[in-house]
Amino acid sequence: MQKAYLKLKDGTIFSGILHGKANVCGEVVFNTSMTGYPEILTDPSYNGQIVVMTYPLIGNYGVDIYEKESSGIKATALIVKKLYRGPLPEGKTSLEEYMSKGDKPILEGIDTRALTLHLRDNGSQNGVIYLDGMEAEADNILSTFPKITERDLISEVAVDKVTQSPELSEGFVAPPTNPTLKAAVVDYGIKYSIIDDLYQRNCAVTLFPPTFKAEDVLDKGYDLLFLSNGPGDPALLTQSVEEIKKCLKKIPIRGICLGHQLLTLALGGKTVKMDFGHHGGNQPVKDMITGKTFVTSQNHGFMSDEKTLPSEVLVWMRNANDNSVEGIISKENNVKSVQFHPEASPGPHDKNDIFDEFLKEL
Numbered sequence: 001m002q003k004a005y006l007k008l009k010d011g012t013i014f015s016g017i018l019h020g021k022a023n024v025c026g027e028v029v030f031n032t033s034m035t036g037y038p039e040i041l042t043d044p045s046y047n048g049q050i051v052v053m054t055y056p057l058i059g060n061y062g063v064d065i066y067e068k069e070s071s072g073i074k075a076t077a078l079i080v081k082k083l084y085r086g087p088l089p090e091g092k093t094s095l096e097e098y099m100s101k102g103d104k105p106i107l108e109g110i111d112t113r114a115l116t117l118h119l120r121d122n123g124s125q126n127g128v129i130y131l132d133g134m135e136a137e138a139d140n141i142l143s144t145f146p147k148i149t150e151r152d153l154i155s156e157v158a159v160d161k162v163t164q165s166p167e168l169s170e171g172f173v174a175p176p177t178n179p180t181l182k183a184a185v186v187d188y189g190i191k192y193s194i195i196d197d198l199y200q201r202n203c204a205v206t207l208f209p210p211t212f213k214a215e216d217v218l219d220k221g222y223d224l225l226f227l228s229n230g231p232g233d234p235a236l237l238t239q240s241v242e243e244i245k246k247c248l249k250k251i252p253i254r255g256i257c258l259g260h261q262l263l264t265l266a267l268g269g270k271t272v273k274m275d276f277g278h279h280g281g282n283q284p285v286k287d288m289i290t291g292k293t294f295v296t297s298q299n300h301g302f303m304s305d306e307k308t309l310p311s312e313v314l315v316w317m318r319n320a321n322d323n324s325v326e327g328i329i330s331k332e333n334n335v336k337s338v339q340f341h342p343e344a345s346p347g348p349h350d351k352n353d354i355f356d357e358f359l360k361e362l
Contacts, residue, residue, distance in 0.1 A: 001019060004017065006028070006129050007128050012118060016079070019105060020106060021105050022129055026077065026127070027126055027148045030052040030279060033280045033297075039069050039193075040346065042068040044189030045300070050075070050076050051075045056081040057081070058081075058095065059083050063095055073099065079112065080108055082108065120276055154189055157230065158188055160209050162209070168199075176202045179204035181202065181224070183198055184226065185205050186209075186240070189230030191341075191343060194228060201355060201359055210237065214243045217251065224251060225254075227254070227258070228255075228258065229257035229258050229259065230259075234271050244265075252335075253334065256342070256343075257341060274301055277299075277300055278319070278339075279301075281295075281344070296341065296350065297347025326339045
């Protein structure tokens with residue numbers, strides 16, 4: 001453990017104790033979940049980001065092999081107020097050991113409340129973690145580090161070739177042996193739980209890389225095209241958007257998170273970067289069709305720009321806090337998508353039935 005600092009792009013500095021390597025840089029975002037840190041850290045959508053947990057004590061139930069959303073830790077670093085070091089249930093690994101094995105640092109002891117309020121008021125921004133006496137080197141790293149809107153973060157977390165019936169880790173269901181539906185899933189950094197939910201509904205999954213072509217999925221026996229979650233700015237994925245456009249009206253298309261944003265672009269709308277995004281398991285969302293409000297898990301820093309949506313696109317869901325678009329429907333193009341995570345790992349399972357909604361009309 002060594003004295004260390006987090007320096008934000010705007011020059012603000014917070015001090016703490018470092019566990020692991022220094023001179024790591026990424027976009028600093030805060031997550032309001034009280035639990036679920038293993039799933040958060042392994043969520044590919046956090047690739048390139050330093051995650052600040054707003055809950056003051058993190059790590060009190062350790063980590064086990066079942067609590068992950070990908071092959072390993074995808075977040076750049078973790079910032080906590082206090083790291084738990086007490087006894088753990090049998091078979092659990094401590095969070096500190098887990099992060100060390102993944103070669104990802106933890107910055108402990110920071111005033112996470114002050115940091116969260118600063119990010120809320122000034123927006124998510126790049127930050128660098130550095131050791132005492134190394135500020136000059138850190139300044140050089142931070143000054144040249146690209147914004148998240150300029151980074152390709154997807155190629156590091158997505159498949160690079162077509163993958164039939166991907167096997168998930170222990171604790172998830174196996175691929176269905178006699179599927180009733182077949183989904184072509186474009187992997188931009190998909191979470192295991194999304195594939196798991198499709199498998200549970202007897203839907204076969206074929207993963208395609210982000211460089212997929214429309215001809216790869218059209219007239220190939222697939223019942224739907226599914227666009228996954230993933231990190232970074234959807235506006236950078238111009239090639240993917242063009243291929244999605246070619247699929248409109250020719251195959252049902254569903255999307256979650258980044259997939260929702262890409263459908264917004266393919267339908268003719270635009271996306272915008274949010275000041276500090278939605279990251280946590282307590283985001284209220286209202287279904288504008290049923291009038292019901294429910295709690296969701298979310299992780300995104302970009303959103304649909306409602307004023308740019310074509311008139312035929314229905315705003316299906318809205319965030320009850322800020323009224324932002326959380327879901328869209330285009331009956332003309334057989335499109336449905338949501339911004340939140342209905343697989344909710346971690347988080348509430350209030351809207352796990354979205355997967356049923358996605359599949360029922362196929």
